[in-house]
Amino acid sequence: MSNGKEKGRMKKWLLLFLLFSPSVARAELVTPQFTQGSMNSTTTTTQEITEEITTTTYGSALNKWSGDNITHTSTSSGGIADSDSVFNMTTAGSDFSLEIVTRAASQVLEVTEIERTIETSATTVSLSVFSQ
Secondary structure, three states, X not given: OHHHHHHHHHHHHHHHHHHHOOOOOOOOOOOOOOOEEEEEEEEEEEEEEEEXXXXXXXXXXXXXXXXXXXXXXXXXXXXXXXXXXXXXXXXXXXXXXXXXXXXXXOEEEEEEEEEEEEEEEEEEEEEEEEEO
16 A cells, blocks of 8 residues: 555656756747738728708898989988988889888898718728738
8 A cells, every 4th residue: 555655646746846847948940831922901981971051141231222213312411221311203203113121230141051961982902912
């Protein structure tokens, strides 16, 4: 029996010796065995942009008149917005027309809304050729 114990003990010592003994690692030089090659690559990207554009046009103050067979007078020369502004027919009894446009400053004249979607796609193809 002691012989069996000794063999077990010897195996343990041998294992410990192998684990803690210095070892040398050696590297082999590897030389590639190819002489030439190529690689193809294709990349495709897509993009979608959604835009909402709102444009607001504001006007300046405006006082104007136009007409046929009409004359305008103002004693203060203050224009058609003054209280002393007078419109008279040039030829009494004839046809006439008169249009007066009055607008305050910063009044919204127009609002334009544009909604659009822009879709783009790009493909890149590359070829790499190498040789030894």
